[in-house]
Amino acid sequence: xxxxxxxxxxxxxxxxxxxxxxxxxxxxxxxxxxxxxxxxxxxxxxxxxxxxxxxxxxxxxxxxxxxxxxxxxxxxxxxxxxxxxxxxxxxxxxxxxxxxxxxxxxxxxxxxxxxxxxxxxxxxxxxxxxxxxxxxxxxxxxxxxxxxxxxxxxxxxxxxxxx
Amino acid sequence: xxxxxxxxxxxxxxxxxxxxxxxxxxxxxxxxxxxxxxxxxxxxxxxxxxxxxxxxxxxxxxxxxxxxxxxxxxxxxxxxxxxxxxxxxxxxxxxxxxxxxxxxxxxxxxxxxxxxxxxxxxxxxxxxxxxxxxxxxxxxxxxxxxxxxxxxxxxxxxxxxxxxxxxxxxxxxxxxxxxxxxxxxxxxxxxxxxxxxxxxxxxxxxxxxxxxxxxxxxxxxxxxxxxxxxxxxxxxxxxxxxxxxxxxxxxxxxxxxxxxxxxxxxxxxxxxxxxxxxxxxxxxxxxxxxxxxxxxxxxxxxxxxxxxxxxxxxxxxxxxxxxxxxxxxxxxxxxxxxxxxxxxxxxxxxxxxxxxxxxxxxxxxxxxxxxxxxxxxxxxxxxxxxxxxxxxxxxxxxxxxxxxxxxxxxxxxxxxxxxxxxxxxxxxxxxxxxxxxxxxxxxxxxxxxxxxxxxxxxxxxxxxxxxxxxxxxxxxxxxxxxxxxxxxxxxxxxxxxxxxxxxxxxxxxxxxxxxxxxxxxxxxxxxxxxxxxxxxxxxxxxxxxxxxxxxxxxxxxxxxxxxxxxxxxxxxxxxx
Numbered sequence: 015x016x017x018x019x020x021x022x023x024x025x026x027x028x029x030x031x032x033x034x035x036x037x038x039x040x041x042x043x044x045x046x047x048x049x050x051x052x053x054x055x056x057x058x059x060x061x062x063x064x065x066x067x068x069x070x071x072x073x074x075x076x077x078x079x080x081x082x083x084x085x086x087x088x089x090x091x092x093x094x095x096x097x098x099x100x101x102x103x104x105x106x107x108x109x110x111x112x113x114x115x116x117x118x119x120x121x122x123x124x125x126x127x128x129x130x131x132x133x134x135x136x137x138x139x140x141x142x143x144x145x146x147x148x149x150x151x152x153x154x155x156x157x158x159x160x161x162x163x164x165x166x167x168x169x170x171x172x173x174x175x176x177x
Numbered sequence: 178x179x180x181x182x183x184x185x186x187x188x189x190x191x192x193x194x195x196x197x198x199x200x201x202x203x204x205x206x207x208x209x210x211x212x213x214x215x216x217x218x219x220x221x222x223x224x225x226x227x228x229x230x231x232x233x234x235x236x237x238x239x240x241x242x243x244x245x246x247x248x249x250x251x252x253x254x255x256x257x258x259x260x261x262x263x264x265x266x267x268x269x270x271x272x273x274x275x276x277x278x279x280x281x282x283x284x285x286x287x288x289x290x291x292x293x294x295x296x297x298x299x300x301x302x303x304x305x306x307x308x309x310x311x312x313x314x315x316x317x318x319x320x321x322x323x324x325x326x327x328x329x330x331x332x333x334x335x336x337x338x339x340x341x342x343x344x345x346x347x348x349x350x351x352x353x354x355x356x357x358x359x360x361x362x363x364x365x366x367x368x369x370x371x372x373x374x375x376x377x378x379x380x381x382x383x384x385x386x387x388x389x390x391x392x393x394x395x396x397x398x399x400x401x402x403x404x405x406x407x408x409x410x411x412x413x414x415x416x417x418x419x420x421x422x423x424x425x426x427x428x429x430x431x432x433x434x435x436x437x438x439x440x441x442x443x444x445x446x447x448x449x450x451x452x453x454x455x456x457x458x459x460x461x462x463x464x465x466x467x468x469x470x471x472x473x474x475x476x477x478x479x480x481x482x483x484x485x486x487x488x489x490x491x492x493x494x495x496x497x498x499x500x501x502x503x504x505x506x507x508x509x510x511x512x513x514x515x516x517x518x519x520x521x522x523x524x525x526x527x528x529x530x531x532x533x534x535x536x537x538x539x540x541x542x543x544x545x546x547x548x549x550x551x552x553x554x555x556x557x558x559x560x561x562x563x564x565x566x567x568x569x570x571x572x573x574x575x576x577x578x579x580x581x582x583x584x585x586x587x588x589x590x591x592x593x594x595x596x597x598x599x600x601x602x603x604x605x606x607x608x609x610x611x612x613x614x615x616x617x618x619x620x621x622x623x624x625x626x627x628x629x630x631x632x633x634x635x636x637x638x639x640x641x642x643x644x645x646x647x648x649x650x651x652x653x654x655x656x657x658x659x660x661x662x663x664x665x666x667x668x669x670x671x672x673x674x675x676x677x678x679x680x681x682x683x684x685x686x687x688x689x690x691x692x693x694x695x696x697x698x699x700x701x702x703x704x705x706x707x708x709x710x711x712x713x714x715x716x717x718x719x720x721x722x723x724x725x726x727x728x729x730x731x732x733x734x735x736x737x738x739x740x741x742x743x744x745x746x747x748x749x750x751x752x753x
Binding site for chain 1: 298299302303306307310327359360361362484485486488489490493
């Protein structure tokens with residue numbers, strides 16, 4: 015099953031490689047990983063999207079906790095949470111395709127953030143599944159380039175990951 | 178009072194002094210020259226110059242295994258650090274508390290592909306408990322403090338501190354922190370009382386209980402508590418390879434080692450028990466074999482371990498107790514003493530009789546017609562001659578298993594071997610570490626002609642530091658364990674397992690200034706060992722080259738991937 019794991023770790027050089035190294039060394043899946051400093055600059059927050067059986071996820075969380083630099087780990091799937099990912103898509107938009115691309119972008123709540131004569135770049139935010147659906151709906155032959163950030167997640171209501 | 182201003186190198190040395198370090202095992206090189214210059218000008222610890230960095234780490238590792246203190250190794254950048262990696266990985270797999278200091282190229286040269294540069298922190302990351310690259314002289318002391326703290330607390334392990342050369346030459350105030358705390362690191366010490374009570378109830382009411390203890394009991398200095406608890410409840414017990422000596426082997430309740438080359442009674446009892454208490458052990462593949470087969474016989478499992486990640490890793494645990502094994506065992510003992518019902522069902526369930534029947538199979542018996550030297554007999558004789566009191570180090574292979582099987586240990590920290598990583602070549606540097614820690618004790622390195630050649634250069638270190646270790650070379654002219662697997666599972670095709678072009682070990686030992694002996698007759702085993710351990714040779718390293726039966730195999734054996742009760746015994750071996 016797919017899980018989103020959020021963690022806080024010391025904002026030290028090499029911290030990211032400790033986490034990514036753990037996943038590769040132990041053969042765990044890693045679908046996406048995003049990391050940035052938090053409001054407390056001594057801490058980084060990392061969101062990892064992974065999948066595995068309950069036993070594997072339990073091990074992943076234990077192994078993450080075992081890393082000396084990791085301060086706190088939370089499996090967002092243990093409760094209500096919100097997930098968002100951002101994608102930037104560069105599309106061919108000449109002639110009759112231009113309106114088709116604009117229309118589709120509007121339908122999905124995308125935003126045109128750059129436009130030139132033959133190309134439109136669209137920003138779209140949603141859950142990873144929504145992004146998948148949006149990208150599937152695009153005509154493959156129009157896609158020039160896609161950049162996805164990987165998911166970020168946060169607990170709903172008073173579910174908070176903080177030290 | 179104002180703190181003293183000293184160089185980074187001196188700060189490193191003073192920090193080691195603050196940690197009461199007695200030995201540093203190392204090898205100099207460009208990036209650590211400032212540190213070596215500071216070592217030259219101090220005499221609070223002894224520096225042991227090895228002949229290869231791998232041996233420095235192994236010797237420091239053994240020093241730690243034998244004493245319980247943090248072992249310290251010092252190597253230079255680049256090849257110094259890469260040579261140390263095998264030693265670090267070995268210590269990591271067996272959770273040995275160590276601090277490794279490596280030199281690094283100057284900070285301004287990092288990333289420039291400088292001479293003798295490598296990404297030491299990157300290379301060692303997967304095989305350390307933690308590592309640091311110190312970029313500021315003001316961080317040297319606090320980083321070393323953290324390194325010792327991390328290495329020796331929680332589940333222990335090696336911690337590497339990489340120090341660039343330029344900051345060892347700079348100067349700064351020396352302030353060594355008295356205490357350290359890390360918000361991200363808080364190992365649990367005390368076990369959960371509710372879990373402890375549940376575990377006790379299960380054990381008291383079990384008809385077929387079994388205890389299985391590992392290296393965690395030795396590392397956690399818990400063998401006295403374990404022994405008391407096991408005796409109190411009258412439980413049968415086995416030790417893993419890493420746990421030998423954690424419970425006295427001479428006690429009636431001890432069933433010998435378990436696992437791939439464990440005894441028939443230990444493996445059968447593990448398989449057939451209804452309640453299993455695992456203490457400081459991790460259910461690894463060499464110990465329980467196939468986990469599905471192991472669980473096919475339903476049993477409740479209690480697991481005491483300091484590392485939460487060890488719980489339910491390979492086998493689902495019913496009652497996990499995370500905590501310091503010694504404290505948890507003490508808590509179990511007092512909980513048992515406080516409770517009304519002290520009658521354990523095991524006393525009249527017939528389980529101990531069943532175990533005795535398994536014991537009567539005498540699975541460790543071996544054929545000996547008194548002509549060719551049987552390796553098992555060498556170990557048994559070694560045990561007699563040293564009265565079971567020696568520190569025994571071993572390399573990796575058949576000889577390691579025979580040493581574990583035929584030299585019963587009654588005390589912890591006497592059996593020093595590479596259990597997890599299985600590193601050939603550790604034996605001699607391990608013996609050095611033990612002998613330096615205990616100069617008056619007998620230290621024997623049980624090895625084979627293949628393993629010993631992986632760190633043979635350390636005979637020179639032994640000469641320089643007058644380390645009178647006794648090397649028991651079980652020379653069968655094969656990489657014995659490889660040959661055994663090829664015989665059993667590869668149709669006797671002995672691919673590259675024959676040790677051709679062997680040196681004359683007697684002359685080799687003599688060329689380093691030691692004593693060499695070659696023993697070819699079974700009847701000479703005892704006299705040779707007695708001579709080697711006699712007062713006459715007390716101050717000398719003796720290399721005993723025993724020419725052993727080439728065809729001897731280690732039994733019992735659980736084939737890879739099979740279940741514990743699917744052992745091959747010596748008696749069955751002819752049917753293979």
